[in-house]
Amino acid sequence: MKKTWPNILICRHFGQPVAQTHPHLINDGEVTPGLTKSEFLSRRIKLVEKAIRTFKGVQTVKDHILIIPGASKVFMTNDIPYPFRQNTDFLYLCGFQEPDSVLVLKSGNETSERNHTSCLFVPEKDPEKELWDGLRSGTSGALELTGVDLTYDIRLFEEFLNNYCKFNSGFVLWYNFLRPVQQKIHDSVTQEMMVESKYKCMEDPTRLCQQLRVIKSPAEIELMKQSVETASQAFIDVMKFSSPEVNESALYAKMDYECRMREAEFLAYPPVVAGGQRANIIHYINNNQRIKGGELVLMDAGCEHHGYTSDITRTWPVSGKFSPAQEKLYNGILSVQLACINLCTIQFSLDQVYHAMLTFIGQQLQLLGLVETNLHTSKLMQKAKEFCPHHVSHYLGMDVHDTGEISRSINLQPGMIVTVEPGIYVNESDISVPEEFRGIGIRIEDDVLITETKPIVLSSSCPKTVEAIESVMTSSS
Structure with missing residues (x-):
């Protein structure tokens, strides 16, 4: 035999x-x-x-x-x-x-x-x-x-x-x-x-x-979907794990654990886990402070799954419920993000979406009373840049900041995957804004697939409305 x-x-x-x-x-x-x-x-x-x-x-x-x-x-x-x-x-x-x-x-x-x-x-x-x-x-x-x-x-x-x-x-x-x-x-x-x-x-x-590389094949898109879904589900578990006085390092560890348990090789980059005022430091990665009850935590994280990365940001209250001021600012930036996602079509470039973001942020700043209502367009755009000093998007793929040699001024094309990540950051020492908003930093980021018609949000299963986030936090108890 x-x-x-x-x-x-x-x-x-x-x-x-x-x-x-x-x-x-x-x-x-x-x-x-x-x-x-x-x-x-x-x-x-x-x-x-x-x-x-x-x-x-x-x-x-x-x-x-x-x-x-x-x-x-x-x-x-x-x-x-x-x-x-x-x-x-x-x-x-x-x-x-x-x-x-x-x-x-x-x-x-x-x-x-x-x-x-x-x-x-x-x-x-x-x-x-x-x-x-x-x-x-x-x-x-x-x-x-x-x-x-x-x-x-x-x-x-x-x-x-x-x-x-x-x-x-x-x-x-x-x-x-x-x-x-x-x-x-x-x-x-x-x-x-x-x-x-x-x-x-x-x-x-x-x-x-x-x-x-900037145009993903069908096989690459499937791998990207897996990477983004892995990170999205891990975010839900991290939200549930949150509580007052939790250390930022514990949330970091929880994110790493949940991604690896879903067969990601490792995190795609050192994550930002920023509680309270620290959310106003765009690339804060010390992740070594306790987050007080009543504070928000901003987490920017993703994983690498068989060579392809995800990049998601969510901001949520560790106590489980947004304060009135936090909710107002959060809904303001969420409306900006949704409007920017709608522009992610083959008619626009990422730079055009960025300029639109500044306009949307300027409008929200006025509605929230963070800036004067009578500012001219150029000054309002400058104010928007002060409250959001980064671009709205970058290409995403095998690297987090993928294909950096490709200009963001070219029109989007089917098969591209991009981030959409507007934010509003209010420094705690900024006495020009109402006190209730001081020290709050909020960013919302999704991963978006460009198609011939409308954009597809690959990270749609990651909660991002106030109601959805608070529901997740409630279910953890």
Whole structure:
């Protein structure tokens, strides 16, 4: 009788989850959860197409080579590393999650219908190092896992570059020289490709890659929905957990716990957990104070779920009920947020939504008696900026502040996912406003999918009306 071995023994050579070892996460044919080899190939093809198109008609340009490094481990002290997070563009193009690797795309593949050859350089298997740091895929495992054309030992990277320069000239070198991701790779590129000056010119591939990343595929949208829903449900549990005199650090810990229990890998960024007056510090992350009864807490948090992030902000009373002044200000900013979400269509840009937000905030400030009712438009807009010093939105995806090279002045497009996050922050020392509003900071943030018609709020299950929040707080007792 033929003996069969468990899948776990067959796949010990992989350094990241695969279908055989993690069938609850990954299906056959997927490189990372929800994303197939064919999708990663399509991304690489589109990137090389963009690079070639950039120099279309320039006869002196013969070829293109794109070098996209992966991240290295970063150590907090001696041999103690920070949690590893892969370089986003590298992960987007191949799905390989091990450190100290690099992806090279060479244009012109005569043996294939593809427009390029993809080469992945990875650390080779090393039993001694794997004993301490965990399994590696090695060249054979990386080839099987990712579906790239070729894999090499990372120690051969300099030799590869040297040979490429020997037999090629007049090529465009696509490499982010100004912001190196991995120092060893940067040194190799500098030494082997830039000294000889055989390249026609050097360009940064970051913008091209982000032009692809800013529009989410159907598979990416599903992953984003999961990430946002995970964070939304975690917020509900954190609200229920809140009580007078709770420490901000406890709410931080509760958010982290609830996201991880729903299979998020980690929080997407250090969360803001700001009680009372501290909510007026936009990026407050000390999270080490007790929140008094009667105070609001502003929490800005999200999680990373299989490489895709969420970013939500809610503000609620730890005592379970808004005071009259808190409710007035909260409903004012909620009306602004709803109006801004309605503008998230293909007719508008994020900058246009931002300017509309300032108008809406100015109107609310007047209605609430926080500023004079007779201010001219320009002065009212300036006042609005003082009460809300940040933009209304940013792109969201694999990074929290995603695709930063993409202008917020272009019209929104179907498949984009953005945040909508207006706020009003009233400093406790501002004697120009009624006393009842002093020291209150409120922000409401949702994650929104752009479609051909109307926007879809992905975080709609996270309570944000006064009634819904107070209902959740009541149900906790």
